[in-house]
Amino acid sequence: MPTYTLNLNGTSTTVEVSEDTPLLWVLRDHLNLVGTKYGCGIAQCGSCTVHLEGNAVRSCSLTMGQVEGKNITTIEGLSEDGSHPVQEAWKEVDVPQCGYCQSGQMMTAAAFLKTNAAPTDDEIKNAMHGNICRCAAYTRIHQAVAVAAKKMV
Amino acid sequence: MSSSIRFNRRAFIRTSTLASGGLLIGFNFFTACKDSVKPPIDISKLNFNDFNAFIKIADNGMVTLFSPNPEIGQGVKTSMPMLIAEELDVAWENVFVQQGLLDTDNFKNQFAGGSNSIRLAWEPFRQTGATARQMLINAAAAKWGVDASECTTNEGIITNAKGETLGYGDVVKEAALLEVPDNVALKDVADFKIIGTDARNVDIDKIITGKPLFGLDFKVEGMVFASVLRPPAFGQKLDSFDADETKAIVGVIDVIQFDDKIAVIAKDTWTAMKAKKLLKAVWKADTNLESTEDHDKLLVDLLDGNSFKTLRKDGDVDKAFAVADTVLERTYESPFLPHNCMEPMNFFAHVTAEKIHLVGPIQTPEGTAKGIAAKLERPFEEVKLEMTRMGGGFGRRLYGDFAMEAAQIANLSKLPVKVVFSREDDMTDGIYRPAIKYRIKAAIKEGQITGYQLKEAAINSNMYGLIPNFFPAGAIENYQVDVANYSSNITTGAWRAPYTNFLAFAEQSFFDELAETLEVDKVQLRLDLLEKVKGSTDERIQYSPERMQAVIKKAASEADWGKKEANTYQGFAAYYCHNTHVAEVADVQIENGMPVIKKVTCVVDCGIVVNPLGAMNQIEGGIIDGIGHAMYGDFSFTDGKPNAQNFDRYRLIRMKEIPKIEVHLMKSDAAPTGLGEPTLPPAGAALANAFKAATGKRLTNQPFSKFPELLKVIPQEIIG
Ligand code: FES
């Protein structure tokens, strides 16, 4: 089985897996980083969102070949201690219901706010539209993105 | 106003001194404890067969609540400890909640969460807290040699008349030796300090940092993963299969057949899922392979036919129809719905000679553990089940099919194994909301509604409990509810707000049309009907006409009902279920020739709100869920096979489709009632009624997105 090396949450990490294994399952089953969630496996729900070179991507649809040697950040690496402005905003607004989709929501929001520091309501809606929340905590997700934007200034 | 005392506290509260120090209080709020029962002295040996929950008060004054109560996203894990903290009089920051204990003996008294939890917990949790507080006071008073009545408490500190103080932790040892006192008064509602304040989700720090919490995150050394191939269509059986290609995949450990299913066991999830796809199975039809078209016809036949069972009958509806000036009749149709919990079904099992160890997200631990013990022919006592946090429930995790599969596979393989459903498995091997059709007929005579008949035709089973006695039962003299069903091999079950999730749409849409026919205001029609229920002595009628009128009036005023803003159209709905009264007003605007939902104003009377921050999340989620499924939720079958398998073909509501939501909670001194479900049922009706106001077209079938011609507005058709 081939080995792959990635820069994962700031640490060079090597893993031996079959070449078709999606990054999502490498993170969850091989590297014990279970904060990244499985929701659909076909890039439809956003539960598995991580950062690849700082951009939000769907880890269920990336093979190891595509991320070899790249910088990957997962929810566990978003901050050392939960102090990223997005995490703080999520806590302040008390966003989660079941909580399952929330790491994907936060990773999408964190990448988005880097590209748009002062988003309008419509821009927030557009940015978050790809992430499903089955519990429909959308009102608070929206609110928390706005709160995080203010914290990041 | 102190709450009534209905329980004998001595019977349901027991205490012990922990070997490690501190006071342990076990309590049981369904039945009294047997005399011989005592809480353990070792915190790792908590016995949830004899008690529902335990409170530990450590000698540093910290309070820990041990509860096996699962969390499915309704915040009960936060609100229940608030009840104890309130009466115990400790600072909320010093209360910790621990759930999912290892190796509990069994699960007799666990409750499933859901809308009922807070209602069941309301008195016993508070009484336990109050009793514990009294015992600590009594211990301190004895130490000081003063009368207990001169002592007061504040956030874990006991003070006597001289101003001397002792912390709870200082007297736990002595308190544990005291008799459990009786007749401890509960706080007045006006004195609440914690109940009614905002408390964050107790798992918030773990959720925002991605810590393992859910069933899918659970792992033990040596664990393997199973992906299961099940019959692709309802009504099929396994004929034969060939697993050669599957077994050739590196990482596949075993392929096991059980029942009509084939499990692929592999060292990781991905390998199991991909190797499953290489199985070559031959299926044969066992029973009917049913399609949605067949169901549509069968249900209409039932509505047209004569095979009804009558669930409630007042007066004589037939006579009312015969002498009516006008008869209004409408049929409303809804599809099957999958639950689509964000975390797909999964469960861990390990079967050894000594025990059956089960871990995962389940709302019915006792029934599941019992079923598995019976299936594997093992004594119930050998089953150890731990519950994890659940990535959504909506009714799906009431059923233990996935845990049973895990146990069967673990039993055959003797490996510690986790069954993981792919999204496709989760959507196609569901226990669905059954497709249902309603036909409602009303008689109008001299401007009054004189008769009302509701007929339900459903797949597999019908409305139950008190539902036939919901509004407008009691408001109309001649009233009848008839039900019939067709038994299908497609599995169906509870789905968030069972039956009422669509019944509310049908009835509240019908009332809109009744008001149009009668040419009266839609809100006023409902208020007038409720007026007639006042003073009713019918015990089956549990909705309160007064509380219902109050939420309706408040919703109408907050939403500025009847407002004449340009391009704003309103729809109204009000409903009672899960002991909660709700009214909703939807505001719709026309954009690019289509009606678009812009705002929902919602008024809720759910009694005392324990945690408003959590309550608002539930309320908003329920409304959006109601709108989302009314708009998009569609699940159909062709020859027994679901037509959608994943989110590419099954649409869930997303961020851009969300209206602004304004919630008003009624001030109340009444005991808290359900919140996880009641705001969902009226949402679809409020929306359809607003669409009617905007387009002049009435939607009677869900999902609305299936009827684009009814959602289109051509300029001359715009009403108003
Ligand atoms: S799991 Fe990757 S988008 Fe759904």
Ligand code: FES
């Ligand atoms: S919080 Fe449950 S899916 Fe988003």
